[in-house]
Amino acid sequence: MKILILGLNHKTANVEIRERLAFSGQKLKDGLLCLREILEIKEIALLSTCNRVEIFTCVNSADTAVENIKKFLSGFHNISRDDFEKSLYLYTDSDAVKHILRVASSLDSMVVGEPQILGQIKDTFDFALSEKTTGIILNKLFKKAISTAKKVRTETRIAENAVSISFAAVELAKKIFTDLSGKSFMLLGAGEMAELAGRHLVSNGVTDVKVANRTYERGCELAKEFNGKPIKFDDFIQEMIHTDIVICSTGSSTYVLLKEQVQKIMKERKQKPVFIIDISVPRNIDPEINKIDNVYLYDVDDLQDVVDTNMFERKKEACKAEQIVAEEVDKFMKWMLTLDSVPTIVALRQKAEEIKNEELEKFKIKFPETDETKIKAVEYLATAIINKLIHPPTAAIKENDENKEELIAVIKKLYGLNGDENEE
Amino acid sequence: MDAIFFKLAFIFYFAATIISIFEIFKDSKESSKITPILAGAGFVIHFIQIIYRYFEIGYIPVTGMHHASSLFAWCIVIIFFFLQYRYKIGIMASFIMPIVFILMLLSLAFPRQIQPLTPELQSYWLPIHTLLAFLSYAAFAVTCGVGIMYLIQEHYLKSKHLGRFFQKMPNLQVMDEINYKLITFGFPLHTLAIITGALWAESAWGAYWRWDPKEVWSLITWFIYALILHARLTVGWRGKKAAILSIIGFLAVLFTFFGVNLLLKTIHSF
Known part of the structure; x- marks a missing residue:
């Protein structure tokens, strides 16, 4: 049996091809069941996200399977093979194991360490389980991938700290304020990044939103989107007395907020802390303002620095994660080896011999008067019995090619041959 | 008996202090659970010691620098645990336990004999x-x-x-x-x-x-x-x-x- 992964991701295929090959909604079920028919094997799972489409399977012959899958993809999605064939990658055996472990651990993601992919892998597995398209190998493989991803998450700091400017702003806000839900937030101007940061703030609990824009109508539109209230641009300084977080992104070429103004505001606020984020380039807020007590001013470069540091940290952590993945791949491949028929037969025979020898010893102690020839006879009998007993399972493993792995697993379980089942 | 309890409490506080200081340099974001356990053990033993001392001398042991520093340290630990329960800020131990430790050290340095009241x-x-x-x-x-x-x-x-x-x-x-x-x-x-x-x-x-x-x-x-x-x-x-x-x-x-x-x-x- 070979583990085989055929797929494409954001690195190998552009969004247009990924779109066309995606299995969304009902297509996922249809695709999965069709693939199982075509491949005439038991084990298959299908992962489809906006960044990747991957088919995980276990086959006897890789070449025919790959050929069949390509044919299927072309037919199912109505796309010519030339369009997507060069975007596909193919992994087999330990490479395939390594690939799925890396994917689950978010080492293969567009943003390394992003957490969604693990959930998607889990969904893929759950769906395959509910459709009963996986068997012993893929089940173990998915469980391994999920446990490895969790291990990576707990043992490295790969998923810590924001790696986008808008998230970095929210994280900083959380280091200034205890609970964002009671805070008020003002969006000054309407840059794309400022909007995004605002959205993150809102999804982190901020409910009191104000929007001040030079063109009042645009401000009203934005305010509606945020469920907030629009404010005349000229009133924003007055409004800052009741605002804890300000995100500024106007097109102004001069400072819209000066140190003296903020000093006055702070007095009126009784020095309650203010977090000001100036995303505009050129900057719209006098950088001197950061020197005022209880005012924290971050401009776009400051946030970029935060992101860069976090990015750098993540990359360092990714190296640690790769090591964890390598170890887990090794463990998995060792487990795969035990699924082979020869070692199982050997282990079975060994077990039988052990039992026979043990019982013979007991026999000798229980009946010490028995002479040598009689012991020989008893031994002959014991050997004959164990041979008869282990013949059928041995023969079954040797002959049955279709369900060999399942059989081996069953035999190992029944006879207690598992020396390695110390995890999960 | 009293001296043993005092030294035991001192050792637990000392260990909690050392570990809490290590916390500052540790990689992981989560603070360990060992510090509060050690401090808690120290606190309980310290409490027993104070009670014991109370019955030994017949009044609350606050007289003399030895008793005063020790009781001061104990009161800080009470407040520390109260805050820990309420706010769950693990890293706080790194800033509070050293104060406790220094007070205990002072207490240790002063003579611990009982003067008549x-x-x-x-x-x-x-x-x-x-x-x-x-x-x-x-x-x-x-x-x-x-x-x-x-x-x-x-x-x-x-x-x-x-x-x-x-x-x-x-x-x-x-x-x-x-x-x-x-x-x-x-x-x-x-x-x-x-x-x-x-x-x-x-x-x-x-x-x-x-x-x-x-x-x-x-x-x-x-x-x-x-x-x-x-x-x-x-x-x-x-x-x-x-x-x-x-x-x-x-x-x-x-x-x-x-x-x-x-x-x-x-x-x-x-």
Whole structure:
């Protein structure tokens, strides 16, 4: 049996091809069941996200399977093979194991360490389980991938700290304020990044939103989107007395907020802390303002620095994660080896011999008067019995090619041959 | 027996302090659970020791620098655990446990023999006055620790130097809130301690107030914390200013507690 992964991701295929090959909604079920028919094997799972489409399977012959899958993809999605064939990658055996472990651990993601992919892998597995398209190998493989991803998450700091400017702003806000839900937030101007940061703030609990824009109508539109209230641009300084977080992104070429103004505001606020984020380039807020007590001013470069540091940290952590993945791949491949028929037969025979020898010893102690020839006879009998007993399972493993792995697993379980089942 | 318990408590506090300091440099964001366990064990043993001592000498063990420092440390641990329960800020141990440890070290350094209780001390005011004073001082000690934390974190945010330690520290608002709450807890206790002290002085020495250095310095301390509270409520001296003032306030506490007895002549030394 070979583990085989055929797929494409954001690195190998552009969004247009990924779109066309995606299995969304009902297509996922249809695709999965069709693939199982075509491949005439038991084990298959299908992962489809906006960044990747991957088919995980276990086959006897890789070449025919790959050929069949390509044919299927072309037919199912109505796309010519030339369009997507060069975007596909193919992994087999330990490479395939390594690939799925890396994917689950978010080492293969567009943003390394992003957490969604693990959930998607889990969904893929759950769906395959509910459709009963996986068997012993893929089940173990998915469980391994999920446990490895969790291990990576707990043992490295790969998923810590924001790696986008808008998230970095929210994280900083959380280091200034205890609970964002009671805070008020003002969006000054309407840059794309400022909007995004605002959205993150809102999804982190901020409910009191104000929007001040030079063109009042645009401000009203934005305010509606945020469920907030629009404010005349000229009133924003007055409004800052009741605002804890300000995100500024106007097109102004001069400072819209000066140190003296903020000093006055702070007095009126009784020095309650203010977090000001100036995303505009050129900057719209006098950088001197950061020197005022209880005012924290971050401009776009400051946030970029935060992101860069976090990015750098993540990359360092990714190296640690790769090591964890390598170890887990090794463990998995060792487990795969035990699924082979020869070692199982050997282990079975060994077990039988052990039992026979043990019982013979007991026999000798229980009946010490028995002479040598009689012991020989008893031994002959014991050997004959164990041979008869282990013949059928041995023969079954040797002959049955279709369900060999399942059989081996069953035999190992029944006879207690598992020396390695110390995890999960 | 008593000495063994004291040393055991000391060892547990010491271990908690060392580990809490290591926490500062540790990679992981989560703080270990060992520190509170060690501190908790120290606290319980320390409590048993104090009770034991109480029955041994027949009154609350606060007389002499040995007992006073030890009880001071114990009160700080109470407040530390209360805050830990309420706010769950693991890294706080790194700033509080060293204070506890130093007090225990001082306690260890002073002779621990029992002097006979002078007649004026044999009063029901003894436990009331001292416990009020000690609890308020403990609250101010913890306020100082949290104030240092605030200043560090504030410095990181202002200078935009956001390292690993920054990530481990709590947000500014919660530290400022703790500062405010502890002072509003400690200040009334301190006021009551001065009042009970005056009443006691009247019954023991015949005068409410004699401008003894101890009295003067506890009044200075009282004014500092009154100023902190007043400035916060009127002009909004919060955050950094409150943090700096609470560190200054604690220095005054230390002087009232140790300095007056060791450096100045006071009748309030027992």
